[in-house]
Amino acid sequence: MTFTTPRPGPGSRSPGLRISRHGSTLISISLALLLAAVLGFVMSTRSSQIGSPLNAGLDFTGGTSLQLELRCAASGCDSDQRFGVAAVRQFLADLPLPPVDSHPVDLGNASIQVLDGGAGLVVRSAALHPSQTKLLVEKLDARFGPIDQAGIQLDSIGPLLGAELLRSSVVALLVAFAAVAAYIAIRFSPIYASLALAALVHDVLIVCGLFAWLGLLLGVEVDSLFAVALLTLAGYSVNDSVVVFDRIRETGRLEPGLSLREQVDRSVTASLSRSINTSATTELPIIALAIFSSGGLQWFGVALAFGIAVGTYSSLCFAPPLLLLLLKRGRLGRQAEA
Numbered sequence: 001m002t003f004t005t006p007r008p009g010p011g012s013r014s015p016g017l018r019i020s021r022h023g024s025t026l027i028s029i030s031l032a033l034l035l036a037a038v039l040g041f042v043m044s045t046r047s048s049q050i051g052s053p054l055n056a057g058l059d060f061t062g063g064t065s066l067q068l069e070l071r072c073a074a075s076g077c078d079s080d081q082r083f084g085v086a087a088v089r090q091f092l093a094d095l096p097l098p099p100v101d102s103h104p105v106d107l108g109n110a111s112i113q114v115l116d117g118g119a120g121l122v123v124r125s126a127a128l129h130p131s132q133t134k135l136l137v138e139k140l141d142a143r144f145g146p147i148d149q150a151g152i153q154l155d156s157i158g159p160l161l162g163a164e165l166l167r168s169s170v171v172a173l174l175v176a177f178a179a180v181a182a183y184i185a186i187r188f189s190p191i192y193a194s195l196a197l198a199a200l201v202h203d204v205l206i207v208c209g210l211f212a213w214l215g216l217l218l219g220v221e222v223d224s225l226f227a228v229a230l231l232t233l234a235g236y237s238v239n240d241s242v243v244v245f246d247r248i249r250e251t252g253r254l255e256p257g258l259s260l261r262e263q264v265d266r267s268v269t270a271s272l273s274r275s276i277n278t279s280a281t282t283e284l285p286i287i288a289l290a291i292f293s294s295g296g297l298q299w300f301g302v303a304l305a306f307g308i309a310v311g312t313y314s315s316l317c318f319a320p321p322l323l324l325l326l327l328k329r330g331r332l333g334r335q336a337e338a
Helices: 019-046 085-093 130-144 159-187 190-218 224-254 260-292 295-327 330-337
Strands: 063-069 111-115 120-125 153-157
Touching (some): 019 190, 019 295, 085 111, 085 130, 159 190, 159 224, 190 295, 224 260, 224 295, 260 295
Antiparallel strands (some): 063 120
16 A cells, blocks of 8 residues: 655645745845945955955965964963063064065064963064074063073965965855856756855855954954855855755745745745754854864854854845845746746
8 A cells, every 4th residue: 555645735834934024124134234244344444454354364465473482381471471462562663673685674563462361472574584583583582581492383475375375265266156156047047046146145245244343353364264264154055045945946846826925934944944953063063163272273163153154044034035025026026926
């Protein structure tokens, strides 16, 4: 004996979440977040210390990063043995470094970060010659030391390589956008492709806006790991959007008598628990990474955790209302309802 499950007909079940009723509110929330992001870009660009939409790190701008640690770091340093931002900045501004190849170096604009309550120090500046770096360490040791010589970390990237990394990151992100739009246009329709692209741009801009504000308020820099986080976010966001779009198409095929609003409401309701559960289980290890790591890896975790949350929101609460808004207008809306 064969049992078959009847397909649900129109009106057989009601959606638990009527996303169509709150579409204007949800789109307004997204617009407010995008406005905050744009404001962060503008303020960051106008900042004398940053001068660009994001606080680009050493990977993109090129230069020298010098990390030092006092010998007392393991046992605990006294208050008079610690690095201080103001003291280090004044010391570097007054420190004359001999020019190499007739290129003078001004450390007055160097980026300074104090670690472990003053036991560690990170100085980021324009590219330094090895002789200049050696002299800088000696001067810092004489003024703030003793410095643990085994704990010195030196990274140097030329300006040409930094510009190439920045260009490659932007190209990779644009190629990802184009590939996503092409796939969804072939797999679904150009309307869905434009919506997925809008949701993707929405997610990337909001995450970048967060880091624009973090750069202004906390001096957080973006590096190559941040570009990796954006590319990962692009894939995750599109995956969620494809699931919702596929559910909408399936609902329209199984229940053609439903209006477009009912199809979208039921599809979002059916996808809600799956999307939230997937995002929650993905967020747990990423949040642990953001909490228990440090440096660039910590901000990589922050970018991913925030981006996944925004991506889940856009797939459920931004793209579907935007679909209704687009299909409601003109001949396209009448054809969709038919």
